Amino acid sequence: MGLASPPPRQAPLVPQQWADALDAISTSRSPPIAIICGPKNSGKSTFSRILLNSLLKRYDRVGYLDTDVGQPEFFVPGCLSLHLVDECLPDLMKTPMREPERCIFSGDISSKRDPDAYINFIFQLYDYFLEKFYQSDDAYSHRKALLPLIINTAGWVKGTGFDVLVELLKYISPTHVVQMRISAESKNLPTGAFWLSDKKRGSSKLIELATVFTDSFNRSVLIRKNAHSMRDLRLSDYFKRCFPSTLNISTNKELAHALASIPPYQIHFSQVKVMHLYCQVPKHEVFYSLNATIVGLAASSTVPTSSARCTPWCVGLGIVRGIDAKKGMLYVITPVSLCKLEKVDILFQGFIEIPTSLLQLCTVDLMRGSVLKLLLLLFFYFVINFFNF
Structure with a gap:
């Protein structure tokens, strides 16, 4: 039995709409803080990976705040993590395991059990990024280069998930908000700056994009993924790091x-x-x-x-x-x-x-070992009783 792996997916061609969005974000005057949001499996991760590569053409390092505890990009399920990436991704369909700059263990694959704690975890990671990588030193001679930040969000965008996203957007006030949309409007987020009240005007630039994945009728669709298998594979890959790579x-x-x-x-x-x-x-x-x-x-x-x-x-x-x-x-x-x-x-x-x-597999091995022990005990029991007889 081999290690379970998700089915291969074809790398999408970047449409002009996506290319324009990538150019607008990566060439902004100041280092951008971009939040990618939308329904699950609508292409958020794919866009964030392409954006990461695009930003690395201009910056030496790019921050990546991974808030999807169920299907993380660079680390393991159950964790929110901040990464500093300094090299382009060679494969847009698969991200390698990375050691995070900072990480918080949420202990679940969703924010549903404790949304307040989940929000605070994100805020703590974001505050750390601001302090270390998005604020200039007081002394001009020690001014440090500010880094851009990509924040990839989970696909829970209804009910409490929507409320969590609104709190996230209000607190961070990103320079860019990229909203992925599909043909099924009922699954999408509201159009416009939905996180702000009518009386407020935010400074974030909103970009609405259609997913590149379409059906036979050219309608934007969700891409189905076996999330459970992907989580198992990620955890298996993580614990393989207990051993030398030569093994x-x-x-x-x-x-x-x-x-x-x-x-x-x-x-x-x-x-x-x-x-x-x-x-x-x-x-x-x-x-x-x-x-x-x-x-x-x-x-x-x-x-x-x-x-x-x-x-x-x-x-x-x-x-x-x-x-x-x-x-x-x-x-x-x-x-x-x-x-x-x-x-x-x-x-x-x-x-x-x-x-x-x-x-x-461990259970099977344990059962086999138990059966063997039982057979040995029975064997010695009959041998001892035979000679005593």
């Missing part, structure tokens, strides 16, 4: 066996604080609840002191492979480097699941 791991079975055989990090219960993001767990069950789960690894020392939103930065993910209650030990597998792991004292637990294919 050839090409199937789920090989990855499951490799993860089962790698020596885990040992963490004493007293070294970490467990934070359940969306539920309450009895105190005596806290560490048991971590067994065989994916956790976010964070350090309390990384809490931003300049922001009222004080969520610790996430340094990566880990799999809790086992616990030893008697010794008070957790056994964790993670590709995070030891120098970063030594500072980790917070484990976030949410609803990010270990890929089903890896769990199934």
Whole structure:
């Protein structure tokens, strides 16, 4: 069984409407802050990737704030992340895994469980970008180059999802808002500057674009993607980083066996604080609840002191492979480097699941091992009883 991969998609040709939008944003007088929004699977990610390449022709680095926790561009599901990209993407249909500049573990593939927390996570990442990469130093001699920023949003644009997007647009007040639209008007966002009241006039330039993906009647359509498989693939790719790149791991079975055989990090219960993001767990069950789960690894020392939103930065993910209650030990597998792991004292637990294919293979191996042990016990039982008889 090979590692699941999404079906190949043909790279779209850039229509004139898109080309004009790309030129308007990338040649703006000041470094742009562009928010890409619209229905899910309408081409937001494709446009943002082309825009990224376009901006890199003018700037040495471009900021990319990924707010889609279900289908992230550069990191893993369940995380909001800020990236500084310094090279063009060679493949517009597939983005490589990147180490983020800053990351927050949301612990879910949607903002539905806690929209307020989700909004604050975005604000914290945006504030960090403004402070570090979009403000000039006071001393003219140390003036730094300001970086443009692309913000790719999730495709939940109705109900609470719409409210979240409005709050995001109001807070950030971007230079450009790119709204992707399809033929099915009921799925689109309202036209115009929908995030502003009639009495206000914003400074953002609104660009409305039709998706390049069309059906046989030349109507703009949504592109269906197997989101679950893509998330599993992303997580599998992330945990493959536990091993040297020279180690050839090409199937789920090989990855499951490799993860089962790698020596885990040992963490004493007293070294970490467990934070359940969306539920309450009895105190005596806290560490048991971590067994065989994916956790976010964070350090309390990384809490931003300049922001009222004080969520610790996430340094990566880990799999809790086992616990030893008697010794008070957790056994964790993670590709995070030891120098970063030594500072980790917070484990976030949410609803990010270990890929089903890896769990199934591990379960099969466990069952096989249990059956073998049972057969050996029966064999010795009959041998002992035979000689005693």
